[in-house]
Amino acid sequence: MAESEKTCAECNEPAELMCSACKLVSYCSKEHQKEHWKTHKSLCKPFEIQTTSDKGKCLVATRDLSPNDQIICDYPIVFGPRPHVVEEGPVPCPGCCRLIIAESAPRCEGCDWPVCNPNCPGLKDVNKHAHECYILGLRPTKAQKNLHNFYRQDALLTLRILLFQKRNQKKWQQILEMESHMDKRGEGTDTYKHVQERIVKYIQENFVTPLRDIGKQTGQELLLDDSDETIQKICGIIDVNSMEINQDAELSALYPTAYLMEHSCICNTYHVFDDEDQNYKITVRAALPIKKGDHITTMYTHALWGTQARREHLMETKYFECSCPRCSDPTELGTYLSALRCLGTENEPCGGTQLPIDPLDYKTEWACDKCKVKVNNAEVAMLVNQIGEEVDQIQLSKPTVKELNEMLKKVLTFLHPHHYHVYSLKHSLVQLYGYQQGYMPNQISDELLLEKAEMCRDLLETTRKIDPGNSRLCLYTAVLLHELHLANVYYIKRKWHTEDKEVLARLFREAKRSLEDAKKVLEHETTCAAGEKLRHLVESSEKDANKWINNHSEEVNELLEQIKESLNV
Known part of the structure; x- marks a missing residue:
């Protein structure tokens, strides 16, 4: 209309x-x-x-x-610090959930708890800390001395929900309607025992018991139901339904509608959190075309994990087995993110690829596509986990280009060139080429520039297959697009008067399109600090490229005229 x-x-x-x-x-x-x-x-x-x-x-x-x-716009029913299991280090402020150093932090006047600032707005907000402040102050002196004890027990969000039964019956009922999967994590399971020791026992001893004593003295019960079973159920609801938020704070939140989105490893939505006024509104939008009757999906795990890792994580944390198209396909939609190199017979490798016969079977064998060698799933898991530990270790050590290349060469003995551990190493490498001493723009060789660009193209192809709507890997994609642009621009500047004009035209077009795509991809990252930083980098690179083009405008225009048809201008 x-x-x-x-x-x-x-x-x-x-x-x-x-x-x-x-x-x-x-x-x-x-x-x-x-x-x-x-x-x-x-x-x-x-x-x-x-x-x-x-x-x-x-x-x-x-x-x-x-x-x-737009599909959903939700405010959280409740939110609180994300579970921390570390003995030392930063702890969340109970008012805003920002991480602080407890030992040097000021204290809340009401409960003596470490806070980011005595004037933190969340401390006086009845929907955040104000209502619980009195209860937090009830904990015994012994517990108060251990500043990490409370957060190590992951109890604040559980306690906030427990207090709704008297304070806000509507929210209490909303939360109780959520799935807890107590049939899978009930009494006798390792999860039940772990939660009992880590959370239930702590809440009972430090808060429920003092509240009962106060209730006896005043003749008014402050909690209608403080049983172990109810606290266990709340913990199950949090584990199964909460969404993690990492925006200047680390917290978990329960939403009244968004929690109903089911999982898919190729999801059709993306979401953003608006932390204005620290209320963490979630807005869910379509990432792909969604037809009437289609299920609305999100992703509960990491898009760059392999099928076995994703499915195990979902079973352990969400209690279901994923059988989506990506999980059901041994090649993971042609990406080979979990594939291995076949080591072949005793004489020499056959050069084939090892893939799971049935990726939905935890006991499946892995068969080579060239020889008869088969490997059982347990052996594959052991190998991949061991390699993963080594890759994680080197990634955390601020590696050099040489160290990353040595690790890449080592893992390629066992893993397919598109395996997710290989992806991780290559993604780090493209961010070092052009930045690290010895590989700065004026030092890196022509061959490495071309290799960097090809690596970016290869990783982008994989990323687009597993995240076609840019819903989960925006930053990964934007980094690759930006680095592809830089590699092409550096090469064009060097070869402007010597390289074949058709080659330069192709690189020029790709560089221009890469920046445009990067800006479009980053539109989803509106509240992320890393996204904001990357946006500035893209803008800076665009200005530098335009400045160079303006200085060579006559030659550039001549080139564009010569190859107008191939540039689709």
Whole structure:
């Protein structure tokens, strides 16, 4: 409908306002928008909640959705510091969840807890710290002396939820309706024992017991249900349904609708958190085209893990086995992210690729596509885990280009060139070429520039297959696009008067498109510090490239005229 043809859904008069959520109806005034809401609200949401036998409650699209269409806008029911299991180091401020050094931090006047600032707004907010402040002050003196004890026990979020049963019955019921999977983590399981010792016992001794004593003295119960079973259930709900937020703080949050999004290793949504006023609103948008009737999905694990690692993580933390198209495909959609090199017979390697016969079977054998050699899954897991530990170790040690190349050569003896551990090493390498001493722009060889560019292209191809909507790997993709641009630009500057013009044209077009794509990819990263930093880098590189082009405008224009057809100008 043309702009001039829009009419108010309430009175049919010309309208300029539009429903910001669905963009399907217009209004002449905010008053008519409010009046029409009773009719429109059931149509506005682009999803409905359904229950299936295999997935339980889930969200299903009620109309076709295009990329970037808004699906959900939720404020958290509750949020709190993300579980910390370290004995030392920073702890979260109970008011805002920002990490602080407890030993040198100021204290909350009410409960004497370490805080980021005595004037932290969250300390006086009844929806954050203010309500729990008195209860935190009840902990015995012995517990108060150990500043890390509380956070090591991961108890604050659990306690906040426990207090809802008297303070906010609506939120209490909302949370209790969420899946806890107590049938899989109940009494007798290792998880139950771990939670009992780590959280339940701590809450009972430090907070529930003092609250019971106060209740006896005042004749008023402060907790309706403080049983071990209820606390266990709350812990299960947090583990299964909470979303992690890492934006100037580390916290977990439970959302009233977003928690219903099911998992897929190729998900069709992306989400951002708005930490304005530290309320952590989540906005979920379509990352890919979603057809009416499609399930609305997100991803509960890391997109750059292999199938075995992803499925094991999902089973251990979310209690289900993923059988999505990526997990079901031995090649992981043609990426070979989990594939091994076949070591062949005793004489020499056959050059084949080792893949799982049935990736959904934890006991599957891995077969070579060239010879008859087979390896059992346990042996593969042991090898991949060992290599993973070595790769993680070198990544954390601020390695040199030489060290990364040596590790890359070593792992390629066992892993396919597209394996996810190889991806990790290559992604680090492209960020060192052009930056590390000995490989600075004026030092790196032509051959390495071409190798860097080819490495970027190879990694981008893999990334696009496993994250086609740029929903999970925006930063990885943007880094690769930026580094591809730089590699091409450095090479063009060097070879401007000697290289074949057709080659330069191809590199020039790719460099230009890479920066444009990087800016587009980073549109999803609106509140991430790393995304903001990368945006500045991209803008800076664009200015540098434009400056060089302006200084060579006559030659550049001549080149563009010569190859206008190949550039699609």
